[in-house]
Amino acid sequence: MAADAKLAVEGGTPVRTAPFPAREPFGPEDLEQLRQVLDQQTAFFPSGAKVYEFERRFRELYGIGYATASTSGTAAIHVALGALDLEPGDEVITTPLSDMGTVAPIVQCNCVPIFADVGLGTQILEPESIRERITERTRAIIIVHCWGQAADMDAIMAIAREHDLFVIEDCSQSHLTRWRGRLTGTIGDLGAFSLQDSKHLQCGDGGVTITDDDDLGARAAVYVDKGCDWTEDRQYRLRYAFIAPCYRMTELQGAILCSQLERLEWIVGTRMRLGDRLVELLADIPGVHPPERIEGAEHAYWHFPIRADAEVLGISRDEFGEAVRAEGIPLGGGWIGKPLYMFDALLHRIAYGSSDYPWDAGRDEPVSYYEGLCPQAERSLRELCVLTLNERWTERDVEDCAEAIGKVARACAARA
Ligand SMILES: Cc1ncc(COP(=O)(O)O)c(C=O)c1O
Secondary structure, eight states, X not given: OOOOSSOGGGTOOOSOOSOXXXXXXXXXXXXXXXXXXXXXXXXXXXXXXXXXXXXHHHHHHHTOSEEEEXXXXXXXXXXXXXXXXXXXXXXXXXXXXXXXXXXXXXXXXXXXXXXXXXXXXXXXXXXXXXXXXXXXXXXXXXXEOGGGBOOOHHHHHHHXXXXXXXXXXXOTTOTTOEETTEETTSSSSEEEEEOOTTSSSXXXXXXXXXXXXXXXXXXXXXXXXXXXXXXXXXXXXXXOOSOOOBOOOBHHHXXXXXXXXXXXXXXXXXXXXXXXXHHHHTTTOTTEEOOOOOTTBOBOOSXXXXXXXXXXXXXXXXXHHHHHHHTTOOEEEOTTSXXXXXXXXXXXXXXXXXXXXXXXXXXXXXXXXXXXXXXXHHHHHHHEEEEOOOTTOOHHHHHHHHHHHHHHHHHHHHHO
C-alpha cells in the first residue's frame, strides 16, 4: 500500500493495514507425537521414551555429552547452578537485562547476584564491566545472549579462565546461534535454555541444561529430580544425595519437543535472514538504532530491539512507538521496563522471610542495588522499542516495518 508523507497518527494514510502473520507452531506432527505418549500409557519421563529421545537429539544437535531436560528456563539455570555446588554468599556476575529467571536461581542457590553493565547498542554484558565487578567472592558468570545475539565469548572466557570462574550461558533467546562457528551453550561450562512458548524451540514451558563436563553433567541429572538418580539403565536409585528441587519434564513436553526439533533450523534460519535484512533497512534512519552487531556473532532475533533516541527524534520512546503503531506496525515498548535490580525483590532483598539472606551471608553489610548501578542498561531500557518478528513473516513484512519506522523517524527528526 502506498503511504503518503503525513503521519497516520496525525490523520495520514498508514503504511500498512494488513495484519502481520502470527506464529503457528503446531501441526499434525505434534498431535502424532502426543498420541504416542498416550499409547505408551505413561507421561512420566523415566518410564517413557520422549524426554529421553529429546535429550539424546539435543545432545547430538549440540555435539555435547550431557543434556538434562527440566520444566522451564529458570529451572534449567537453577540446575546449572546446582551442578556447580557453590557456597552460600558466593557471587555470580550477570546482566540486569533479562528475565528474572536468570537471577532468581542465583538467590535460590544462596548466592548473590552482582550486576555488570551491558553495551548500549547490544544490551549484552560488556566484558570489561564483568572484569570490574570481580571480587574474591566471585565464582561464576551467567552470560545472556540477549535478544538472540551471541556475546563475545572469546573475551568472556578469557576473563573467566584468568579468574578461575565458571561460565553459564543463558541461551534462552539464542537457540542454535553461533559465536565464531561454535554454538552458544557449548562454549562455557554449562548452557541453559528456556523452551517456553515464545522461544525458537518451545513446548509451552520447558528447559534444558547442557554440558560436556562429566561431573557437572552427572550432578545436573540428579539435581533436576531432588537428588534422585535415574541415570543408569533407567533404574531408580533413591540416593537423595543432596537437597535439590524437582523439575522433571513430562513426556507431553518431551513429545512436543521431538516434533518441534524438526522445525528449529528453519525457524532460526528464517529469523536470522529477516532480522539481518531489517538491520540493513534501518541503517540510515535518523534517531533509530537497530541492534549493534558484534563481529563473529550470529543473531537469531528472538525479538528485534530498536532504540529510539528521543534527542534526535524530538519525541519520547512511547510517542515514537505510538506513531509507528498507527502506521500499522506492531512495535512494542520497553521489554522488562527497568533493570532487574530495580524490581522490589532485588532492590529490597525479598527472598527468605524478613532476612537479608543471602545478600548478607558472611558480610557485615548486605550487598545492595541502586539506580545508576548499570547506566547503559538503564538508558537502553528507556530507549527500547521491540518488534516481535517471527518465522512466518516475509521480506515484505520487514520492508513495511522499515518503511513505517523511516517515515515516522524522518518526519519527527525534521521537526526536532
Ligand atoms: C534470557 C532468559 N533467561 C531466562 C528466562 C526464563 O525462562 P522461563 O520463563 O522458561 O523460566 C527467559 C524467559 O524469557 C529468558 O528470556
